[in-house]
Each structure stands twice: as C-alpha cells, then as structure tokens.
Amino acid sequence: MSFALKPGVSVADTEHGTVLLDERSGRYWMLNRTGAVVLRCLLDGESPQEAARTLLRRYPDAADRATGHVESLLDALRTAEVIVP
Numbered sequence: 001m002s003f004a005l006k007p008g009v010s011v012a013d014t015e016h017g018t019v020l021l022d023e024r025s026g027r028y029w030m031l032n033r034t035g036a037v038v039l040r041c042l043l044d045g046e047s048p049q050e051a052a053r054t055l056l057r058r059y060p061d062a063a064d065r066a067t068g069h070v071e072s073l074l075d076a077l078r079t080a081e082v083i084v085p
Helices: 035-043 046-056 066-078
Strands: 009-014 016-023 028-031
Touching: 016 035, 028 035, 035 046, 035 066, 046 066
Parallel strands: none
Antiparallel strands: 009 016, 016 028
C-alpha cells in the first residue's frame, strides 16, 4: 500500500524534523526527526514494515519501539486526515 499527503497539505523540513500544514484548515503538525523519517519512507512507497526497518537502521537504539512508532504515527496521520492510502 502506498501513501500520499491529502491535497492541500504541504510539508516543510526543519532542523528538528518536519512540519505538515493543512492549508485549508490552517492546522499544522510537527514531527520529530524519527517521525520525519517514517513519513518520508511512507511517502516514498515503503510499507509500514519497511519504514520500521529503515527507522531501525538509522536509530538502532529504537529496536523495541520502531514498529510501535510507525503504527502510532500512521494512526495519527490518518486520524488527522493528512495522509491518504
């Protein structure tokens, strides 16, 4: 399954992660560095499982939490309606 940002949602990378802005509602979300990695993976066509593996390669200390981080972020992005399958 591939993911995309909902039309009208823009992305800006910062030194601390990524910011998403829903231009229609004016709402925004700030993602930390790990969240930014996961978002980029998902938008680049990786599955949630592949995103978790990418996260582990970059942050080996997150081994026991990587899958949970990916699932939590994906749930939050879906709930916020900023990402579409």
